Amino acid sequence: xxxxxxxxxxxxxxxxxxxxxxxxxxxxxxxxxxxxxxxxxxxxxxxxxxxxxxxxxxxxxxxxxxxxxxxxxxxxxxxxxxxxxxxxxxxxxxxxxxxxxxxxxxxxxxxxxxxxxxxxxxxxxxxxxxxxxxxxxxxxxxxxxxxxxxxxxxxxxxxxxxxxxxxxxxxxxxxxxxxxxxxxxxxxxxxxxxxxxxxxxxxxxxxxxxxxxxxxxxxxxxxxxxxxxxxxxxxxxxxxxxxxxxxxxxxxxxxxxxxxxxxxxxxxxxxxxxxxxxxxxxxxxxxxxxxxxxxxxxxxxxxxxxxxxxxxxxxxxxxxxxxxxxxxxxxxxxx
Amino acid sequence: xxxxxxxxxxxxxxxxxxxxxxxxxxxxxxxxxxxxxxxxxxxxxxxxxxxxxxxxxxxxxxxxxxxxxxxxxxxxxxxxxxxxxxxxxxxxxxxxxxxxxxxxxxxxxxxxxxxxxxxxxxxxxxxxxxxxxxxxxxxxxxxxxxxxxxxxxxxxxxxxxxxxxxxxxxxxxxxxxxxxxxxxxxxxxxxxxxxxxxxxxxxxxxxxxxxxxxxxxxxxxxxxxxxxxxxxxxxxxxxxxxxxxxxxxxxxxxxxxxxxxxxxxxxxxxxxxxxxxxxxxxxxxxxxxxxxxxxxxxxxxxxxxxxxxxxxxxxxxxxxxxxxxxxxxxxxxxx
Numbered sequence: 001x002x003x004x005x006x007x008x009x010x011x012x013x014x015x016x017x018x019x020x021x022x023x024x025x026x027x028x029x030x031x032x033x034x035x036x037x038x039x040x041x042x043x044x045x046x047x048x049x050x051x052x053x054x055x056x057x058x059x060x061x062x063x064x065x066x067x068x069x070x071x072x073x074x075x076x077x078x079x080x081x082x083x084x085x086x087x088x089x090x091x092x093x094x095x096x097x098x099x100x101x102x103x104x105x106x107x108x109x110x111x112x113x114x115x116x117x118x119x120x121x122x123x124x125x126x127x128x129x130x131x132x133x134x135x136x137x138x139x140x141x142x143x144x145x146x147x148x149x150x151x152x153x154x155x156x157x158x159x160x161x162x163x164x165x166x167x168x169x170x171x172x173x174x175x176x177x178x179x180x181x182x183x184x185x186x187x188x189x190x191x192x193x194x195x196x197x198x199x200x201x202x203x204x205x206x207x208x209x210x211x212x213x214x215x216x217x218x219x220x221x222x223x224x225x226x227x228x229x230x231x232x233x234x235x236x237x238x239x240x241x242x243x244x245x246x247x248x249x250x251x252x253x254x255x256x257x258x259x260x261x262x263x264x265x266x267x268x269x270x271x272x273x274x275x276x277x278x279x280x281x282x283x284x285x286x287x288x289x290x291x292x293x294x295x296x297x298x299x300x301x302x303x304x305x306x307x308x309x310x311x312x313x314x315x316x317x318x319x320x321x322x323x324x325x326x327x328x329x330x331x332x333x334x335x
Numbered sequence: 336x337x338x339x340x341x342x343x344x345x346x347x348x349x350x351x352x353x354x355x356x357x358x359x360x361x362x363x364x365x366x367x368x369x370x371x372x373x374x375x376x377x378x379x380x381x382x383x384x385x386x387x388x389x390x391x392x393x394x395x396x397x398x399x400x401x402x403x404x405x406x407x408x409x410x411x412x413x414x415x416x417x418x419x420x421x422x423x424x425x426x427x428x429x430x431x432x433x434x435x436x437x438x439x440x441x442x443x444x445x446x447x448x449x450x451x452x453x454x455x456x457x458x459x460x461x462x463x464x465x466x467x468x469x470x471x472x473x474x475x476x477x478x479x480x481x482x483x484x485x486x487x488x489x490x491x492x493x494x495x496x497x498x499x500x501x502x503x504x505x506x507x508x509x510x511x512x513x514x515x516x517x518x519x520x521x522x523x524x525x526x527x528x529x530x531x532x533x534x535x536x537x538x539x540x541x542x543x544x545x546x547x548x549x550x551x552x553x554x555x556x557x558x559x560x561x562x563x564x565x566x567x568x569x570x571x572x573x574x575x576x577x578x579x580x581x582x583x584x585x586x587x588x589x590x591x592x593x594x595x596x597x598x599x600x601x602x603x604x605x606x607x608x609x610x611x612x613x614x615x616x617x618x619x620x621x622x623x624x625x626x627x628x629x630x631x632x633x634x635x636x637x638x639x640x641x642x643x644x645x646x647x648x649x650x651x652x653x654x655x656x657x658x659x660x661x662x663x664x665x666x667x668x669x670x
Contacts, residue, residue: 007566026477026478026570026573026574027409027410027476027477027558027574028376028406028407028409028410028477028558028559029374029375029376029377029406029407029409029410029412029464029466030374030375030376031372031373031374031375031410031474032371032372032373032374032375033371033372034369034370034371034372034373035369035371036367036368036369036370036371037366037367037368037369038366038367038369039364039365039366039367040364040365040366040367040416040418040448040449041363041364041365041449042364042418042419042420042449042450042451042463043420043451044420044422044451044453046422046453046454046455046459049422049453049454049455050453071363071364072363072364074362074363074364075362075363075364075366077364081375083375083377083463084377085377085378085379085420085461085463087379087381087384087459113375114375114376114377115377116377116378116379116461118379118381118384118385119381119384120381120384120457120459121456121457122455122456122457124381124422124455124459126420126451126461128377128418128420128463129364131364139366141362142361142362142363143361143362223362223363224363231342235361238361239361239362
C-alpha cells in the first residue's frame with residue numbers, strides 16, 4: 001500500500017475513533033490503562049482458508065471479531081481491547097472492513113485500540129483481543145475438568161460446516177439476505193435451516209452469555225470448539241487428564257439436519273463431530289450443576305477417569321479419534 | 336495447515352515454553368498478570384513486501400521482533416509480552432522461525448505468550464507486543480515536541496535502503512556472513528559498509544537504550560522512523576503542531592555512504608530522507624538537554640513554531656515534502 005494511502009486511511013480511522021474516546025491516537029502504539037489480569041487471544045482470518053475470495057469485507061470484519069470473541073468466551077473473559085493487523089490487495093475495500101469492524105466492536109463494548117495495515121495478495125487479517133476477568137469471576141481453563149463432570153455444549157455443532165458447503169456451491173450473504181444455490185432442491189424447512197447455516201458459518205455467534213455464567217461457577221473447564229468437537233474434546237481431556245464419553249443422540253437438535261446434510265452429500269455425524277468452525281463452547285461442570293435453561297446449553301456426555309474418548313451410538317461404545325474434518329475416518333463413525 | 340501438524344507444532348512449542356515458565360499453556364488464550372499501564376504495538380512482516388521470498392525463517396523472526404521493539408522504543412516502553420500470528424505455505428520451516436523468535440525474545444526479556452498458526456500463499460506474520468512503562472519513566476509521545484526543541488536521531492538513516500537494494504541485486508545473509516553480489520565492483524571500505532547495510536536491513540536494531548534514557552526525561556517527543564525520515568518527521572510535527580528544519584550535513588556520518596549509493600544507482604540524499612525501514616528513533620528534546628555520548632545520537636535540526644518543514648542544504652532552505660521513497664520527487668532534494 002502506498003504510504004499516502006495508508007496515512008489517509010489512518011486519518012479517516014482516527015476521526016472515527018476520536019468520537020469514541022480512543023485511548024491513544026497518533027503514536028507508534030496504544031496506551032492501555034493499568035488493569036488486568038488480562039486474557040489475550042489472537043486469531044487469524046485468511047482469504048481462501050477461512051472465508052472464500054470476494055467475501056463482503058463487512059462479513060470478514062464481523063467474522064474476525066467473532067472468532068476472537070469466541071476464544072475469549074472460552075477463557076471466561078470480558079472483551080475490552082482489539083488490535084487489528086490487516087494486509088490485502090490494493091483494490092480491497094479497507095474502509096468497509098474497518099467501518100464494520102468498529103460497528104461490531106461497539107456492539108460488544110470492545111475498543112479498537114491499534115493495528116497495522118499492509119499489502120498482500122490475499123486478504124489476511126489477525127486480531128489480538130484483550131479481555132479482563134468478569135467481576136467476581138474465575139478464568140475458565142481446559143484443565144479444570146474432573147472425572148464424573150458432565151459435558152455440555154453451548155451453540156450449534158455442524159451447522160457451520162453445512163454453511164461452508166453451501167457457500168462453496170454458490171450460497172451468498174448480501175445485506176441481510178442469504179441467497180441459496182438453485183441446486184440441490186430443498187424443502188421450505190430445509191431452506192430455513194440452510195439460511196441459518198450460511199449465517200452461522202459466515203458470522204459465528206460467540207457464546208459470551210454462557211461464558212459469563214461459567215466464569216462465576218466454582219469450577220468449570222471450557223474450550224472453544226473451532227476445529228471440530230472430536231478434536232477439541234480430546235484437547236480438553238488431555239489438559240484435564242481425563243477421558244470422556246459423548247452421546248450421539250444429544251449432539252444436534254436441529255430438525256431437518258440429517259436430510260439437509262444428505263442433500264449436500266455430507267455425512268451427518270462426521271459433520272457434527274468434525275465439521276469445524278462451530279465456535280461453540282464445550283464445557284464441563286460438576287455433575288449436579290446445570291446451566292440455566294435460558295442459555296440453551298445441551299448436555300452431551302461426561303468425563304471419565306480412564307483416558308479414552310468414546311462415542312455412544314445406539315447403545316454401542318465406539319472409540320472417537322482426535323481428528324479434524326480433513327482427516328476423519330468416516331468409517332469409524334458411520335451411522 | 337493440517338490440524339495434526341498444527342497440534343504437533345503447538346506441543347513442540349509448549350515444551351520449549353514450559354522451560355521458560357510460560358504464563359498460559361494449553362488454553363484458548365494467555366493469561367497475563369495484572370499490571371500496566373501497557374503500551375501495545377502491532378506490526379506485520381510480509382514476504383515480498385517487507386522481505387524477499389526465500390528469506391531464512393530465522394532472519395524473518397529476528398526482523399519481526401525488531402520492528403515491533405522499535406515501535407515500543409518510540410513509546411518509551413519496556414517490552415514484556417509478544418503474540419505471534421503466522422500464516423505460511425506448507426513447506427515453510429515454521430519451527431526454525433519459532434526457535435529463532437524465542438531466542439530473540441529471550442535476548443530482550445520478552446515472553447512469547449500466545450499466537451495463531453494458519454496457512455497462506457505468502458509468509459505473513461504479525462506480532463502484537465505489550466510493554467510496560469520504565470520504572471519512574473514517562474511515555475514518549477509524538478505530540479510532546481515544542482518550538483525551539485532540538486531534533487535528534489538514534490540509529491542510521493538510509494543504510495537499510497542500501498541494504499534492501501543490495502538484497503534485490505543478490506546479496507544474502509547466511510549464518511553470520513553477508514555475501515555480496517559480484518557487481519557492482521566495490522572497494523574494501525565500501526564492501527564493509529555494504530555488509531553493514533545488508534545486516535541493518537535484514538535485522539534492524541531497535542533503539543531501546545535511547546528509548547529508556549528518553550523515557551526518564553521530563554519531556555521528549557519521539558517517533559519510530561520506519562517510513563523514511565521525511566514522512567515520519569512530518570508526522571511528529573503534525574502531532575506536536577510545530578514545523579521543523581533539519582540540516583543535510585548532519586543526516587549521515589558514514590564514510591563511503593555517497594560513493595556506495597552512487598555505485599548502486601541510489602540518490603544519496605533521497606536514500607537518507609525517504610529510504611524507509613530505518614527503524615531509527617527520531618526525537619526532540621528541550622534545547623539545552625543532550626543525550627549522553629554513549630548513546631551515539633546525532634542532532635539533526637530543530638522544531639519551529641511555523642508549521643513548515645525545511646531541509647537546510649548548503650546554506651539554502653528547501654521545502655521538505657512529506658513523502659516516502661516511492662513518491663519522492665528527487666528533483667526537490669537533488670544535491
